[in-house]
Amino acid sequence: MSDxxxxxxxxxxxxxxxxxxxxxxxxxxxxxxxxxxxxxxxxLPAGSSARAETGLLWIAIVFTALLGLTRxxxxxxxxxxxxxxxxxxSDRSAIWLGKTIxxxxxxxxxxxxxxxxxxxxxHSLSWELVAAVALADVGIAxxxxxxxxxxxxxxxxxxxxxxxxxxxxxxxxxxxxxxSVAVNPGSFLAFLALYDAVFVILCWASFEYVVxx
Amino acid sequence: MIRAQNLSKRxxxxxxxxxxxxxxxxxxxxxxxxxxxxxxTTLLRLCAGLAAPTDGELDVYVPxxxxxxxxxxxxxxxxxxxxxxxxxxxxxxxLPERRERSGAMLERFGLWxxxxxxxGTFSRGMLQRLALCRTFLHDPDLLLLDEPFDGLDAEGAxxxxxxxxxxxxxxxxxxxxPEALEPRATxxxxxx
Numbered sequence: 001m002s003d004x005x006x007x008x009x010x011x012x013x014x015x016x017x018x019x020x021x022x023x024x025x026x027x028x029x030x031x032x033x034x035x036x037x038x039x040x041x042x043x044l045p046a047g048s049s050a051r052a053e054t055g056l057l058w059i060a061i062v063f064t065a066l067l068g069l070t071r072x073x074x075x076x077x078x079x080x081x082x083x084x085x086x087x088x089x090s091d092r093s094a095i096w097l098g099k100t101i102x103x104x105x106x107x108x109x110x111x112x113x114x115x116x117x118x119x120x121x122x123h124s125l126s127w128e129l130v131a132a133v134a135l136a137d138v139g140i141a142x143x144x145x146x147x148x149x150x151x152x153x154x155x156x157x158x159x160x161x162x163x164x165x166x167x168x169x170x171x172x173x174x175x176x177x178x179x180s181v182a183v184n185p186g187s188f189l190a191f192l193a194l195y196d197a198v199f200v201i202l203c204w205a206s207f208e209y210v211v212x213x
Numbered sequence: 214m215i216r217a218q219n220l221s222k223r224x225x226x227x228x229x230x231x232x233x234x235x236x237x238x239x240x241x242x243x244x245x246x247x248x249x250x251x252x253x254t255t256l257l258r259l260c261a262g263l264a265a266p267t268d269g270e271l272d273v274y275v276p277x278x279x280x281x282x283x284x285x286x287x288x289x290x291x292x293x294x295x296x297x298x299x300x301x302x303x304x305x306x307x308l309p310e311r312r313e314r315s316g317a318m319l320e321r322f323g324l325w326x327x328x329x330x331x332x333g334t335f336s337r338g339m340l341q342r343l344a345l346c347r348t349f350l351h352d353p354d355l356l357l358l359d360e361p362f363d364g365l366d367a368e369g370a371x372x373x374x375x376x377x378x379x380x381x382x383x384x385x386x387x388x389x390x391p392e393a394l395e396p397r398a399t400x401x402x403x404x405x
Contacts, residue, residue: 014301018293078290079284079288083288087263088277088305
């Protein structure tokens with residue numbers, strides 16, 4: 001394994017271990033996504049369209065991700081550990097990639113509960129919906145991690161993160177809902193893949209500047 | 214090893230450092246003194262590359278990975294054990310035999326018996342000892358230490374003295390207790 005891959009693996013493993021011990025983020029994400037879907041189930045009138053139901057699933061996913069992202073750099077803030085990571089000779093993009101892997105893992109675990117709950121409350125899952133969720137996770141985690149790192153340096157981080165994150169994930173919601181209900185979902189899935197590719201490259205290249213003054 | 218010319222740092226309208234000239238040769242040991250808010254911490258953060266100067270020039274002729282930085286915070290993870298924290302940093306600093314090296318550092322600073330306890334459960338003094346282990350773990354060529362004796366008991370202070378005496382690394386040490394380090398010092402910088 002190259003040094004870069006080993007650094008990323010060590011940082012991602014650290015995040016998973018921290019969550020396993022503190023249980024701060026994942027239980028909150030699970031509780032939130034199930035509660036949101038339950039509320040939507042009772043709020044939505046009977047006979048609503050599949051588009052409306054799927055739209056609510058995407059809203060639940062985006063806000064669940066936001067909840068996880070607000071905690072993404074909590075461990076680093078606690079004792080200033082982000083400075084320690086920045087000072088290490090490893091490539092700083094490895095910090096982003098390790099954290100993105102951790103955020104993606106938490107999001108996938110939340111969706112392992114959310115998708116069956118959605119099927120139970122609304123309608124059955126299609127492969128297009130599952131594929132769209134998987135593609136969206138990559139983009140959400142990639143851009144969310146960079147924005148969470150930027151917000152972590154600010155005193156108004158709880159306010160700043162949603163303000164920066166939500167406008168940037170509107171394309172994910174458009175692509176996700178489109179892929180789930182359109183007759184031709186291929187173009188929407190391709191759009192989500194393109195979104196992922198563009199933002200993964202941008203975030204990977206820009207993280208160095210985000211964590212240095 | 215460090216050369217600063219007309220170095221300034223401002224946070225908004227507040228001037229923290231203004232027009233500082235500094236030259237530290239290889240092996241130099243500079244004690245930085247000054248009242249609260251005089252810019253000691255800022256100077257160390259600038260030298261570490263954790264902050265950028267507002268004006269002036271600062272050249273630090275040491276690669277990033279050869280700097281040992283001790284700040285006000287421990288830069289550790291509270292939910293990881295002492296050993297796990299050092300092993301993580303050992304990995305990121307590409308140290309060979311990092312487990313043995315981490316163990317040796319913990320032993321040196323009297324933390325071996327609590328190596329498997331979470332850093333978040335440590336007292337202030339124990340956390341400072343662990344932060345010192347992290348700082349010295351990779352045998353840095355440049356030490357940037359901000360109040361290194363903070364929170365240490367007499368035994369911890371003695372261990373740190375021994376560590377600093379044995380090492381030939383260039384050092385910039387910010388302290389309110391300069392007398393303790395006077396025998397090792399090659400220069401003194403008083404910030405106002």
